[in-house]
Amino acid sequence: MPRSKPLSERASSEGAAEAATDFEDLFESAPCGYLSTDKDGRIIRANQTFASWTGFTTETLATKRLSDLLTVAGRIFYETHFAPMLHIQGSFNEVALDLLTSQGRKLPVIVNAVERRDDAGHPAFIRFTLFVAAERRSYELGLLEARDTAQATVAAERADSELREQFIAVLGHDLRNPLAAIASGVRMLEREKLGERGRTVLSLMEGSVVRAAGLIDNVLDFARGRLGGGITLSRDASEPLEPVLRQVVAELRAIAPDQEVEAHYSINDPVNCDRVRIGQLLSNLLGNALTHGAKDQPVRVEATTNADTLTIAVTNGGAPIPASAMARLFHPFQRGDDRVRHQGLGLGLHIASEIANAHGGSLTVRSDETDTRFTFTMPLIVP
Amino acid sequence: MPAIPFADMPDKSPVLSNNESDIVSRLNARLVGQGTKTMMFAHGFGCDQNMWRYVAPAFEAKFRTVVFDYVGAGGSDIAAYDAAKYASLNGYADDVIALAHALDIRGGIFVGHSVSAMIGMIAARRAPELFSELVLVGPSPRYVDDGEYVGGFSEDQILELLDFLDSNHMGWSQTMAPVIMGNPDRPELAEELTNSFCRTDPDIAKRFARTTFLSDNRDDLGAVDARVLILQCRYDSIAPVAVGEYVHRAVPGSKLVMLDATGHCPNLSAPDETIAAIKAFV
Structure with missing residues (x-):
C-alpha cells in the first residue's frame, strides 16, 4: 500500500505547487482505486492504490482493459449489462464485481462509474472508482444464503x-x-x-x-x-335446529342404553347456525357427560332460546372435574388420565369450544360436588 | 401463466391466432417513423430496447422502425414468461415472427444484436417472407469452444458464469433497483433514469443466460433468402473476431464489415459508425 507523505513534513503555508502535488497524492494514494479508461474500457491510467490491490504495475495496467481484470463471469456481466447501462445512463453505482489479481486471486469490489462525453456529445472516457468489499460481499453472500435457506425451508414446510x-x-x-x-x-x-x-x-x-x-x-x-x-360454517336460519339435536340425543342414547338422558327442548326462534356443527357440539358434550358422569344419575340436556340467545346446557352428576384439569379443559388432547373409563382422543371438548367460537358464542363449564354443567350460548342473529 | 401462441410448435410455421395483436403489448413494441419498409431492432442478453436508442432514430426518416423488449426484459409482460418456451432460441424466434405478423411486416429489415442475431437467423429461415435483409451485430452461434470451433469460452467458464448467476444475486438485484444519480451531462435522462434501463428479472436473467450461452445454433446458420450483413467489432470479448468470421463463412453471400469500434455494444459505444455501416447496406 503506497504511503502518503507524513503530515509533519508539510509546511504550514503551502504554495500552489505544493497543493497541486497534493492532488496528485490524493489521486495516487487515495483509499480507493481510481481508473480512467477510454470509452471502450481500455485503461488509460490507474492509481497506485488500484495497482497495489491488483498486483500489477500502473504501466502494465495501462495496456489492459477493465474487463481483462474481471473473472469470466464478471466480464460477461460487465460487457452485456453494465457497459450498456453505462453508455445509456452515463453512470452506474454500487456494482459488485470480482477483480482477478496478478496472482489469480479474486478481489471483490464495489464499483462506481461515470462516462464523460465530448462537446459533440460522444462518449469520451470513463472514470471508475473501486472499493474493496471483501467483508461486505461475504456478509451479503451470507445473508443471501440465509435467505435461500429460509425460502427452501418455507417451501419444504409448505409442501409438507x-x-x-x-x-x-x-x-x-x-x-x-x-x-x-x-x-x-x-x-x-x-x-x-x-x-x-x-x-x-x-x-x-x-x-x-x-x-x-x-x-x-x-x-x-x-x-x-x-x-x-379453521372451522368453516354454513349457516342457515331457515331450517329448524331441534330435529338435529333430537337425532344426536337418540344416537347417544343408543350407545349408552343403560343411562338415562333427560332432554328438554324449547327452541322458539330461528337460529342462524350451522346445524350440523351444533349437532356435533351437542354430540361431543353429551358423549363427554355419558363417559365421565355418574352412571346412576341422569344426564340432562336443555336447549332453549330466549330473546336473543341460544343456550344448550348438558349436566351430569358425579365427581367434580379436578381443579388442575379445569385450566386446560378445552385444550386438545386433554384426556383426564385419572378416569379409567375415558376413551377417545381428548378432542371432543376442544372441537366443541371451537364450534362455539366460530358461531360467535362461548362454551363454559361449572363443576362442583353436586353436578358438572357445560353451557353453550350463542347469539341468535349474527351481528 | 397465460397461454402463449406457438409455445408447443417451435419448429412449425406459425398459425395466426387471436393472441397475435397482444404480442405488441406483451413485447412492449414501439413503432416510429415513416416509410413502407419496416426495420425491426432486437436487443441481446442483459439489456432491453434502450440498446438501440442511439441507432434506431437515424432510420426513422426513411423506414418504419420497431423496437421491443423480449419477455422478461425492459417493459415486457413478465407474467408471459414461459420457462419451457424460452429454453431455446426458437421460443424467442416465435415471438419475433408473431410480432412481425402482428405488424404486417413483409420484406422488412431485421437488426439483431448479440444473441438476437441468431434469433433473427432462425426467424428468417422459418418465415423467409418476413425479412429481405438481416443485420447481425456481434453474432455468435455458440459461445463454448468445440473442437476446431472457437467460441471464445470454455464450457467451464460458462458454467462458472451460470454458477455466478445462481449463487451471486447481487449483480442482478442491483440492476433491479439501481441507485442512479442525476447525470449532469444529460439532464434530459434524469427523469426516466431510475429502474428504466436494462431492467431484468433476476430469475429470468439466469434462464436467458443459460439459453444464450449454452445453446449451439450453428445449424441455424446457412443459406437464407435475405441479404445478410455482419457487423463485427475489432475487439469483442463476448463475440470474438474469429466467431464473426465463422458466421460470415457459414452464411453464403453474407457481407462482413469490421467496425473500428471495440467492445460488445457498438450500437451504444459507436452509434455513428454502426449507423453508417447499416445505411451503406440497406
Missing part, C-alpha cells in the same frame, strides 16, 4: 403441510366409506329376526359406528384448524 392436508382429506374419506358400509349393514341386520344377544351386539355396533363417525369428524376438524383452515 399440503401433503398432510391431502393425507387427512384422504384418510377422512377412506375411513368414512367403510364406516358407512358398516352402518348400512347394521341397519339391514336390524330388519332380520335376531335373538336377544344378537340385538344387544347390534346395538353396541350401532353405537360404535356413531362414536367412530364423531371421532373422525373431530380429528378432521382439529387437523384443518391446525392447518389454518
Whole structure:
C-alpha cells in the first residue's frame, strides 16, 4: 500500500505547487482505486492504490482493459449489462464485481462509474472508482444464503403441510366409506329376526359406528384448524335446529342404553347456525357427560332460546372435574388420565369450544360436588 | 401463466391466432417513423430496447422502425414468461415472427444484436417472407469452444458464469433497483433514469443466460433468402473476431464489415459508425 507523505513534513503555508502535488497524492494514494479508461474500457491510467490491490504495475495496467481484470463471469456481466447501462445512463453505482489479481486471486469490489462525453456529445472516457468489499460481499453472500435457506425451508414446510392436508382429506374419506358400509349393514341386520344377544351386539355396533363417525369428524376438524383452515360454517336460519339435536340425543342414547338422558327442548326462534356443527357440539358434550358422569344419575340436556340467545346446557352428576384439569379443559388432547373409563382422543371438548367460537358464542363449564354443567350460548342473529 | 401462441410448435410455421395483436403489448413494441419498409431492432442478453436508442432514430426518416423488449426484459409482460418456451432460441424466434405478423411486416429489415442475431437467423429461415435483409451485430452461434470451433469460452467458464448467476444475486438485484444519480451531462435522462434501463428479472436473467450461452445454433446458420450483413467489432470479448468470421463463412453471400469500434455494444459505444455501416447496406 503506497504511503502518503507524513503530515509533519508539510509546511504550514503551502504554495500552489505544493497543493497541486497534493492532488496528485490524493489521486495516487487515495483509499480507493481510481481508473480512467477510454470509452471502450481500455485503461488509460490507474492509481497506485488500484495497482497495489491488483498486483500489477500502473504501466502494465495501462495496456489492459477493465474487463481483462474481471473473472469470466464478471466480464460477461460487465460487457452485456453494465457497459450498456453505462453508455445509456452515463453512470452506474454500487456494482459488485470480482477483480482477478496478478496472482489469480479474486478481489471483490464495489464499483462506481461515470462516462464523460465530448462537446459533440460522444462518449469520451470513463472514470471508475473501486472499493474493496471483501467483508461486505461475504456478509451479503451470507445473508443471501440465509435467505435461500429460509425460502427452501418455507417451501419444504409448505409442501409438507399440503401433503398432510391431502393425507387427512384422504384418510377422512377412506375411513368414512367403510364406516358407512358398516352402518348400512347394521341397519339391514336390524330388519332380520335376531335373538336377544344378537340385538344387544347390534346395538353396541350401532353405537360404535356413531362414536367412530364423531371421532373422525373431530380429528378432521382439529387437523384443518391446525392447518389454518379453521372451522368453516354454513349457516342457515331457515331450517329448524331441534330435529338435529333430537337425532344426536337418540344416537347417544343408543350407545349408552343403560343411562338415562333427560332432554328438554324449547327452541322458539330461528337460529342462524350451522346445524350440523351444533349437532356435533351437542354430540361431543353429551358423549363427554355419558363417559365421565355418574352412571346412576341422569344426564340432562336443555336447549332453549330466549330473546336473543341460544343456550344448550348438558349436566351430569358425579365427581367434580379436578381443579388442575379445569385450566386446560378445552385444550386438545386433554384426556383426564385419572378416569379409567375415558376413551377417545381428548378432542371432543376442544372441537366443541371451537364450534362455539366460530358461531360467535362461548362454551363454559361449572363443576362442583353436586353436578358438572357445560353451557353453550350463542347469539341468535349474527351481528 | 397465460397461454402463449406457438409455445408447443417451435419448429412449425406459425398459425395466426387471436393472441397475435397482444404480442405488441406483451413485447412492449414501439413503432416510429415513416416509410413502407419496416426495420425491426432486437436487443441481446442483459439489456432491453434502450440498446438501440442511439441507432434506431437515424432510420426513422426513411423506414418504419420497431423496437421491443423480449419477455422478461425492459417493459415486457413478465407474467408471459414461459420457462419451457424460452429454453431455446426458437421460443424467442416465435415471438419475433408473431410480432412481425402482428405488424404486417413483409420484406422488412431485421437488426439483431448479440444473441438476437441468431434469433433473427432462425426467424428468417422459418418465415423467409418476413425479412429481405438481416443485420447481425456481434453474432455468435455458440459461445463454448468445440473442437476446431472457437467460441471464445470454455464450457467451464460458462458454467462458472451460470454458477455466478445462481449463487451471486447481487449483480442482478442491483440492476433491479439501481441507485442512479442525476447525470449532469444529460439532464434530459434524469427523469426516466431510475429502474428504466436494462431492467431484468433476476430469475429470468439466469434462464436467458443459460439459453444464450449454452445453446449451439450453428445449424441455424446457412443459406437464407435475405441479404445478410455482419457487423463485427475489432475487439469483442463476448463475440470474438474469429466467431464473426465463422458466421460470415457459414452464411453464403453474407457481407462482413469490421467496425473500428471495440467492445460488445457498438450500437451504444459507436452509434455513428454502426449507423453508417447499416445505411451503406440497406
